[in-house]
Amino acid sequence: MLSTAMLYFRETAKAGSLRRAAEQLGVAPSAISRQIAKLEGELQTALLDRRANRTTLTPAGELVLAHADQVLQNSEALRGALQELIGQPVGTVRIGSIEGMVSHFLANNLARFQKRHPQVKLQASVVGSRAVLEALQEGRIDIALAFNLPERHAFREHARLEQPLCAIVAPTHALARRRSVSFRELEGHRVALPDRSFQIRHLVDRIASKTQVSLDLVIETSTLDMAKGVVRNSDLITFLPRYAALHEVSNGDLCAVPLQERDFAATATSLLTMPGQRQSPASRALLEMLATSMGRYGSNAVPRSDSGNTRVQK
Known part of the structure; x- marks a missing residue:
């Protein structure tokens, strides 16, 4: 102490x-x-x-x-070890997340976790994917939710949620009833995009470059909520995985139309910790809840075992 x-x-x-x-x-x-x-x-x-x-x-x-x-770190580890003896998670768990996982997935799970473990304190920060990974590497958070990891990385991946990138539009938009759309069909369309602090913006830019499609960027924003709000009330398009707009899609406020170019328009959000970092009982309990929830979140969710091998879902 x-x-x-x-x-x-x-x-x-x-x-x-x-x-x-x-x-x-x-x-x-x-x-x-x-x-x-x-x-x-x-x-x-x-x-x-x-x-x-x-x-x-x-x-x-x-x-x-x-x-x-x-x-402080040793004190927290000691508290966790002592509580593990009596099977009661306590202490503080710090989680960093990209914005797209917050409003529905993370908020619901943190509320559910707190009801189950009211003695555990949770600290949640919402930043860009790069900042999330830096915080995890520097030990400022215990758990991370990050977007589109590089193929080679130094993190331990507990679960991954894979979904195609979607064109997000209002229900009145001409594309709203489409089952899918080619990015090339969007030539010249007016769009609202997150700024370049978001990995998803870099993905959209790469797709546009690869398909040689020119989009009409009329609104650039530093939050996904702003992009979704603008699209909901206009004929603009934005681009997100379906889970990032799940609440609005479920309520009928927005429609998510998958892009057909799935070979290079796929997205993956990963649940991560640092290898060798000791996880408290509280942190392990939250990891298990989040990994299980990601496995239920979509048909393309991929839970992973401790060894990093993919578990086949039944």
Whole structure:
């Protein structure tokens, strides 16, 4: 466990200033300053370089922060191991996810998990696929949901949800009743697309380049919800896997028309952890729930065993 002084130092280092750390901890900045001064006195070295706009770590501070992070990680592992003895998951599970999996899949599963394990705290962050993978590699999250992994990667894949990319349109759109559509048929169509911070945008751009199709990009947005909302109320098209618009499609607000070019318009969302990273009982319970749910989410969902081999669904 961390002492109060060490805890205050860690929060200040993470926040980058005494003021922000005080806001997050709910204490006065002067109290944090006194505790850090006490810690520096005990260690007989300066830990923070206090400047006008930002507080940065000294080399000694970097070492102490790494120690504090390790102590917290070990404490969490100890709590998990003790609770495993009595079969009761506790602690905190941190999950990072791409936006397309949040509104229906992840939100429903986290609510269900919390009802089953009310003593477990969940921290969920929604960022782009690249940022999710970086957070997993750096140990800032325990579980990741990422889009279209490269063929060679260093992650442990527990389940994968594979679906074709779809043209997402309003029910009144001319394409709404189609069973499928060729990307080449969309030449010149007006579209709303997520910006290039999304892997799905890069996929759409690659398909357009490969098919030599020119789309009329009239709205570019930093959220998938905005793209879906615009499409729902216009004749524009956006592109998503069906699961990313499942709630709207199920309610009849949008239609998902699969692209015919499945050989290079396929999508896959993977449930990941880092190999060798010890998972707490709570984290393992959430992993199992998410993997099972992904297996039920569509006919192309592919659960994976611990060894990484595909399990055949019956």
